[in-house]
Amino acid sequence: MKKLSAITMVLLVGIFGINTACSDDDWEDRIRYSTGVKLLENPVYKKECGDCHMAYHPGLLPAASWQKLMAGLEDHFDDNAELDKELAQQITQFLLDNSADKSDYRRSRHFRNMAREKVVIRITELPYFIHEHDEIPARLVSGNKEVNSFSHCNACHKKAEQASFREHDIFIPGYGKWDD
Amino acid sequence: MKRISFLFSCLYLGATAVQAESVAVTRLLKTYKSQGATTASRDQGKIMWQKQYSGKSPFNTRSCASCHETDLKQSGKHVKTKKVIKPMAPSVNPERLTDIKEIEKWFRRNCKWTLGRECSPAEKASLLTYISQQ
Numbered sequence: 001m002k003k004l005s006a007i008t009m010v011l012l013v014g015i016f017g018i019n020t021a022c023s024d025d026d027w028e029d030r031i032r033y034s035t036g037v038k039l040l041e042n043p044v045y046k047k048e049c050g051d052c053h054m055a056y057h058p059g060l061l062p063a064a065s066w067q068k069l070m071a072g073l074e075d076h077f078d079d080n081a082e083l084d085k086e087l088a089q090q091i092t093q094f095l096l097d098n099s100a101d102k103s104d105y106r107r108s109r110h111f112r113n114m115a116r117e118k119v120v121i122r123i124t125e126l127p128y129f130i131h132e133h134d135e136i137p138a139r140l141v142s143g144n145k146e147v148n149s150f151s152h153c154n155a156c157h158k159k160a161e162q163a164s165f166r167e168h169d170i171f172i173p174g175y176g177k178w179d180d
Numbered sequence: 181m182k183r184i185s186f187l188f189s190c191l192y193l194g195a196t197a198v199q200a201e202s203v204a205v206t207r208l209l210k211t212y213k214s215q216g217a218t219t220a221s222r223d224q225g226k227i228m229w230q231k232q233y234s235g236k237s238p239f240n241t242r243s244c245a246s247c248h249e250t251d252l253k254q255s256g257k258h259v260k261t262k263k264v265i266k267p268m269a270p271s272v273n274p275e276r277l278t279d280i281k282e283i284e285k286w287f288r289r290n291c292k293w294t295l296g297r298e299c300s301p302a303e304k305a306s307l308l309t310y311i312s313q314q
């Protein structure tokens with residue numbers, strides 16, 4: 001009898017534990033699902049692609065863009081980001097496996113769309129990105145020392161590194177909260 | 181007794197951590213020497229660090245300090261993305277110069293960007309000597 005109740009206890013605790021953990025994750029996930037892209041933990045990617053800027057989430061560009069970008073790291077937006085072959089291959093695979101076309105997160109479904117004529121390698125040149133940001137005046141971006149360029153997502157999106165882009169977490173330095 | 185041996189293992193770990201820093205530098209300097217770098221000069225490294233090289237617009241003049249500051253104990257800022265770069269001086273940032281692959285990777289990239297070419301083993305030896313003493 002004692003043994004049985006111990007087992008029940010363990011089961012109960014287990015279920016409870018899992019349950020609460022699940023609902024927290026669910027909640028976070030649901031928000032991100034509708035307003036963000038998939039958050040993936042990959043220490044190698046973060047280390048190799050996060051030294052000069054925030055490590056952009058794979059779900060922000062379609063596969064064709066990642067492929068093209070990774071093939072030209074030596075001349076990477078006028079900087080040099082070259083990697084040895086093995087690492088480059090490993091990272092390319094990670095990006096392709098998780099690119100915007102592979103993701104069913106709502107934002108990624110937008111980020112996968114490219115203008116048809118050419119493959120862009122900037123998130124900031126995708127039609128969806130331009131559409132979402134075309135009301136922001138240049139003085140708040142290029143004319144703003146703390147932002148500098150649209151590429152600096154996390155200057156305005158306070159939870160960009162956590163893959164969340166919801167309006168609630170937008171704060172433009174020197175301007176404040178964004179209410180439209 | 182347990183406590184003492186625990187203390188010892190901590191001390192030991194501490195000692196290896198400090199040692200690891202110079203191991204990477206020592207080993208790399210040895211490699212450069214085997215590649216023909218006969219002189220590694222701290223002063224030469226300093227001159228290279230501060231020298232202004234010419235490059236294409238918009239960064240017509242470039243130097244290591246473009247992103248890392250002249251004073252290596254200060255934090256730098258990436259000249260284009262503005263991301264903060266932690267101090268290069270191992271005396272204030274012990275994580276620096278502890279990983280040979282990392283040092284080589286950045287020497288290759290940063291020399292190409294700054295000087296427009298790779299640095300020679302002699303140049304790298306001088307730069308490494310200079311940085312490691314900051």
